[in-house]
Amino acid sequence: MRILIMEDDKQVAAFMCRGLREAGHVCDAAHDGEDGLEMARDGQYDVLVVDRMMPRRDGLSVIETLRAEGMATPILILSALGEVDDRVDGLKSGADDYLVKPYAFAELLARVEVLARRRDPGSVQTQLSVGDLEMDLLARTVKRGGEDVLLQPREFRLLEFLMRHAGQVVTRTMLLEKVWDYHFDPQTNVIDVHISRLRSKIDKPFGSTMLHTVRGAGYRLQA
Amino acid sequence: MSSVAQPAPDVEGSRFILPSFARTTAFRLTLLSAALFAFSSFVILALVYAATVTAGVRRADNAIAQESIAIEARFRAEGPAAANRYIVQRSVAGGEFLYLLNQPSGRRLSGNISNLPSTRPDDQGRVRFTYERARVGGQSTAEPSRAARGLISNLEGGYTLFVGLDVEDEARFVTYILNSVLIASGLAVAMGIVSGALVSRRFSRRLDDINAAAREVMAGRLQSRAPRNFSGDELDDLASNFNDMLDRVERLMQRMRSAGDSIAHDLRLPLTRMRGRLESALVDAGDLADREAALAQAISDADELLKTFNAVLSLSRLQTGERRRAFETLDLAAIIADVAELYEPVCEETGHEFAVDAADGLTILGDRELVAQATANLVDNAIKYTPEGGAIMLRVRSTSSGAVELSVTDTGPGIAPEERPRVLERFVRLEASRNLPGVGLGLSLVQAIAEVHGAELSLDDGPGASNGDGTGLRIALLFPRHRA
Numbered sequence: 045m046r047i048l049i050m051e052d053d054k055q056v057a058a059f060m061c062r063g064l065r066e067a068g069h070v071c072d073a074a075h076d077g078e079d080g081l082e083m084a085r086d087g088q089y090d091v092l093v094v095d096r097m098m099p100r101r102d103g104l105s106v107i108e109t110l111r112a113e114g115m116a117t118p119i120l121i122l123s124a125l126g127e128v129d130d131r132v133d134g135l136k137s138g139a140d141d142y143l144v145k146p147y148a149f150a151e152l153l154a155r156v157e158v159l160a161r162r163r164d165p166g167s168v169q170t171q172l173s174v175g176d177l178e179m180d181l182l183a184r185t186v187k188r189g190g191e192d193v194l195l196q197p198r199e200f201r202l203l204e205f206l207m208r209h210a211g212q213v214v215t216r217t218m219l220l221e222k223v224w225d226y227h228f229d230p231q232t233n234v235i236d237v238h239i240s241r242l243r244s245k246i247d248k249p250f251g252s253t254m255l256h257t258v259r260g261a262g263y264r265l266q267a
Numbered sequence: 268m269s270s271v272a273q274p275a276p277d278v279e280g281s282r283f284i285l286p287s288f289a290r291t292t293a294f295r296l297t298l299l300s301a302a303l304f305a306f307s308s309f310v311i312l313a314l315v316y317a318a319t320v321t322a323g324v325r326r327a328d329n330a331i332a333q334e335s336i337a338i339e340a341r342f343r344a345e346g347p348a349a350a351n352r353y354i355v356q357r358s359v360a361g362g363e364f365l366y367l368l369n370q371p372s373g374r375r376l377s378g379n380i381s382n383l384p385s386t387r388p389d390d391q392g393r394v395r396f397t398y399e400r401a402r403v404g405g406q407s408t409a410e411p412s413r414a415a416r417g418l419i420s421n422l423e424g425g426y427t428l429f430v431g432l433d434v435e436d437e438a439r440f441v442t443y444i445l446n447s448v449l450i451a452s453g454l455a456v457a458m459g460i461v462s463g464a465l466v467s468r469r470f471s472r473r474l475d476d477i478n479a480a481a482r483e484v485m486a487g488r489l490q491s492r493a494p495r496n497f498s499g500d501e502l503d504d505l506a507s508n509f510n511d512m513l514d515r516v517e518r519l520m521q522r523m524r525s526a527g528d529s530i531a532h533d534l535r536l537p538l539t540r541m542r543g544r545l546e547s548a549l550v551d552a553g554d555l556a557d558r559e560a561a562l563a564q565a566i567s568d569a570d571e572l573l574k575t576f577n578a579v580l581s582l583s584r585l586q587t588g589e590r591r592r593a594f595e596t597l598d599l600a601a602i603i604a605d606v607a608e609l610y611e612p613v614c615e616e617t618g619h620e621f622a623v624d625a626a627d628g629l630t631i632l633g634d635r636e637l638v639a640q641a642t643a644n645l646v647d648n649a650i651k652y653t654p655e656g657g658a659i660m661l662r663v664r665s666t667s668s669g670a671v672e673l674s675v676t677d678t679g680p681g682i683a684p685e686e687r688p689r690v691l692e693r694f695v696r697l698e699a700s701r702n703l704p705g706v707g708l709g710l711s712l713v714q715a716i717a718e719v720h721g722a723e724l725s726l727d728d729g730p731g732a733s734n735g736d737g738t739g740l741r742i743a744l745l746f747p748r749h750r751a
Contacts, residue, residue: 150566226609228639230609230644231647231651232647234610260562260566
């Protein structure tokens with residue numbers, strides 16, 4: 045997919061573009077807010093990655109302008125400011141996700157891919173399925189190969205998130221943010237333990253692995 | 268005095284240069300009060316002077332008028348000879364009056380002065396004049412002219428009567444008083460200047476000492492302190508506060524320096540490890556799987572480093588206290604339940620007994636995320652330091668004082684009372700835990716979160732260590748209760 049990076053540090057932008065290209069995407073970079081705004085208007089991008097602090101025009105203003113012009117392209121905002129107010133400001137301006145510097149590239153890649161393949165929020169799904177794994181969001185039941193799997197409420201939400209992003213890499217931080225709504229890093233790898241619990245329910249009894257660990261990045265649910 | 272700093276020489280150059288003591292506030296104030304004193308005493312004494320002079324004049328005029336009436340009465344009743352006799356009698360008796368009775372021709376009939384005063388009388392015949400006193404025996408002495416007042420009356424038959432009174436002594440007395448007053452005022456101003464100079468010299472010498480200490484500190488000698496005289500006056504108070512401030516600055520700088528050292532130490536280890544892994548992955552002709560493993564490990568090392576940086580950043584952010592405006596009413600039990608749910612599987616895996624006892628309906632004003640983070644940090648620590656088989660207990664209850672207490676109790680080794688204040692400092696890790704992962708930010712982050720919430724953090728002995736080696740640890744956050 046086509047990704048536009050707006051980042052004033054040229055080296056960082058080049059590094060990000062190279063990483064995204066290696067992951068099979070097309071990437072352009074703009075080094076200030078005005079250029080970024082022009083390029084975003086002209087090009088057909090699937091995701092915009094916008095640095096919050098840029099010369100000539102700051103990231104929040106770029107995002108607000110694009111949203112005011114009716115652009116619906118998913119936007120990931122990058123910022124060195126990591127506290128809750130900044131995050132709220134960023135999301136209020138119209139960004140879809142917020143990533144705090146310094147970040148791991150795997151985290152950026154995972155978030156960009158999740159954003160690009162975001163489903164239309166208008167269609168409400170009541171059923172999710174990945175391979176022989178089925179989830180009924182209304183009855184709150186999970187079946188694998190037709191067999192009932194009993195999950196705790198949080199495990200259910202964890203699996204739901206993984207199923208909604210089946211085939212994509214989701215990072216530990218993303219899970220902590222989206223499933224637990226925590227934006228801090230616990231010192232202990234709590235997510236790993238929850239994932240292994242989930243595995244013991246959806247994978248182990250069935251003899252085949254769907255929930256994979258992606259080294260250095262996170263997890264991926266795949267049929 | 269020569270050491271007084273002149274921070275603005277450009278201004279100094281364009282101004283009349285006063286001796287340095289004259290520029291001090293104390294000197295100016297003393298001078299001002301001396302001037303005020305001199306001025307007010309001058310005004311008061313001037314009023315007294317005017318009143319005294321007026322009263323003297325009136326008294327003299329009255330005496331003159333009475334004497335004049337007495338002579339006139341005699342003149343009218345018995346004629347010029349009787350008046351003459353009376354005047355001679357009075358003069359010989361040594362009265363203070365001056366007399367002159369002139370015949371219609373202008374010739375002197377009697378009296379103790381020779382001529383009428385040369386000054387013009389006013390419309391009532393009153394006159395002010397000076398005269399030279401005629402001595403007994405008609406000898407004129409060297410005595411200068413004396414001040415006098417008099418009254419000229421025209422009598423029947425063209426006679427002219429003059430009665431005067433010597434007011435020289437009175438005038439001298441008043442002048443004497445006036446001079447004394449002027450001298451006293453002058454002395455008051457002079458003493459004001461001198462005492463102002465002395466006071467300001469003393470004052471500015473002590474201020475100089477404080478200034479000198481400040482300059483020393485600016486020049487990098489942070490141990491320098493302002494001298495105190497322990498009198499408890501405002502300058503001593505200033506010096507004391509100044510020194511306390513320097514103590515605190517010095518402590519903070521030391522802490523920052525040691526924080527810098529420890530962060531460098533904590534980052535060097537994973538960086539070195541990472542570099543080693545990357546290097547061997549590059550050099551070794553190992554198979555692809557080995558290289559991948561080395562790279563993945565390097566990435567997880569980098570993640571650790573990022574975590575450290577983020578923790579440092581959020582701690583700094585927190586300590587600026589900006590976060591308070593996002594506060595809302597929180598049910599502690601709900602937050603604890605979420606955190607417990609997050610950690611319960613971890614405890615199961617690490618072999619810790621985990622229990623939660625949270626009273627419902629206890630609300631505080633705060634930030635959900637921060638309170639959760641503080642709780643998570645405490646549980647993280649408890650898991651890290653409590654040996655396998657130990658117990659961890661999360662608890663929320665109201666205290667007798669009406670506060671809401673959130674506590675995490677473990678059965679680990681505990682922290683010795685004397686070391687408790689230290690563990691709250693940034694980056695401080697007790698020697699015993701140096702080999703455990705983490706950067707020693709956990710507790711200081713909890714402390715910072717407590718401060719933002721106006722909560723009190725306390726460390727106590729726990730119920731004793733599960734393996735009998737230590738006291739256990741109970742860390743409590745005492746929040747002020749907030750009812751929605």
